[in-house]
Amino acid sequence: MANLSKAYESAPQQTHRIIPLDFQSVKHVPESHSWSNSDDSLPVRSQLVENIEQISLPVIDLGDLDASKMMGQACESWGMFQVINHGIPSTLFRDVESEARAFFSLAAEEKMKALRSPGGLTGYGVAQIAKYYNKLMWHEGLTIVGSPMDHVREIWPDQYHRFCEVMEAYQKAMKELSERLLDLILKSLGMPEEHIEWLSSVACKGRQAPSTLLQLNSYPPCPDPTQATGLAPHTDSFLITILHQVGNINGLQVHREGTGWALIVPLEGALVVNVGDMLHIMSNGLFSSVLHRAVVDNTRHRLSFAYFYGPPAVSSISPIPRGCQSQFRSMTVREYLEMKGKDFEGALSKIRVV
Numbered sequence: 001m002a003n004l005s006k007a008y009e010s011a012p013q014q015t016h017r018i019i020p021l022d023f024q025s026v027k028h029v030p031e032s033h034s035w036s037n038s039d040d041s042l043p044v045r046s047q048l049v050e051n052i053e054q055i056s057l058p059v060i061d062l063g064d065l066d067a068s069k070m071m072g073q074a075c076e077s078w079g080m081f082q083v084i085n086h087g088i089p090s091t092l093f094r095d096v097e098s099e100a101r102a103f104f105s106l107a108a109e110e111k112m113k114a115l116r117s118p119g120g121l122t123g124y125g126v127a128q129i130a131k132y133y134n135k136l137m138w139h140e141g142l143t144i145v146g147s148p149m150d151h152v153r154e155i156w157p158d159q160y161h162r163f164c165e166v167m168e169a170y171q172k173a174m175k176e177l178s179e180r181l182l183d184l185i186l187k188s189l190g191m192p193e194e195h196i197e198w199l200s201s202v203a204c205k206g207r208q209a210p211s212t213l214l215q216l217n218s219y220p221p222c223p224d225p226t227q228a229t230g231l232a233p234h235t236d237s238f239l240i241t242i243l244h245q246v247g248n249i250n251g252l253q254v255h256r257e258g259t260g261w262a263l264i265v266p267l268e269g270a271l272v273v274n275v276g277d278m279l280h281i282m283s284n285g286l287f288s289s290v291l292h293r294a295v296v297d298n299t300r301h302r303l304s305f306a307y308f309y310g311p312p313a314v315s316s317i318s319p320i321p322r323g324c325q326s327q328f329r330s331m332t333v334r335e336y337l338e339m340k341g342k343d344f345e346g347a348l349s350k351i352r353v354v
């Protein structure tokens with residue numbers, strides 16, 4: 001955690017830019033949150049809600065004997081897939097949902113007690129990517145690494161235990177699932193996990209903890225979703241992200257070369273898994289670190305829980321040798337995160353060697 005946090009200190013946000021809008025108190029989209037006609041609306045960011053193609057991602061059953069091969073194919077052609085039969089009980093999702101709702105429905109001044117510090121990683125606030133855009137997003141989030149106690153104790157001095165227990169249980173379940181998924185994904189690249197030093201050290205003794213992070217995302221109903229953006233386009237930085245979308249509320253969109261933005265229709269009980277920059281690097285560019293974003297709804301409050309899994313902060317990442325020339329130079333996880341913190345869209349091309 002200490003190592004991971006350090007990567008975020010190098011690109012701090014100004015305190016007033018960390019505080020989300022008090023969404024309950026606004027009837028219109030304020031100028032600060034209106035993306036139509038803003039400099040931020042580059043072509044790739046257009047098509048906010050209208051005429052969006054709906055797509056069904058590949059659905060992979062974790063018990064399928066061909067799961068590894070199917071994951072490899074999906075990571076290559078989509079950078080994303082949905083996983084079913086993942087073994088996470090629905091009661092755990094419901095518990096996280098009920099705690100997240102209790103948190104996000106607090107009055108703005110209560111949530112402020114858990115505000116992230118400038119240069120900090122955990123706590124309540126706007127998305128970390130907000131610093132790269134002039135306009136603000138229709139979003140508030142709570143970032144958790146390990147125990148959220150320090151933040152939520154400020155809000156519920158005597159009743160924070162349940163919240164912490166639920167979030168820790170969810171992270172434990174997601175960590176195990178991430179490692180199962182990575183085992184299968186890396187096998188599809190011809191690399192059994194025991195050949196990767198940091199993955200096997202995690203499995204053996206856990207001396208070097210993987211870099212993991214849970215992000216609770218809240219997208220309140222928006223008076224005019226055509227003007228607002230839930231989460232602006234981005235790629236995730238770590239190896240994989242596992243996303244749970246609460247209810248069947250549409251919101252997640254992916255950008256496809258040639259066809260533009262497409263909506264991922266949520267599938268009851270399935271988790272969305274997407275390739276992040278570090279897996280793109282390890283696969284030597286074979287798997288795409290998919291550009292995605294979230295849009296908002298005008299009547300429904302959408303929640304999503306994103307769990308990010310990466311190698312330990314001090315480990316090196318580089319393409320897995322597969323007989324062809326490496327496209328990326330090797331660097332540590334922390335170096336990559338710092339680089340992305342400074343150059344959001346250009347980090348991958350900076351480390352490209354061919």
Ligand SMILES: O=C(O)CCC(=O)C(=O)O
Nearest residue numbers: 215217251252294304306
């Ligand atoms: O809420 C969503 O659908 C997307 C969340 C996401 O992309 C993220 O947290 O990185």
Ligand SMILES: [Fe+2]
Nearest residue numbers: 234235236292
């Ligand atoms: Fe994301």
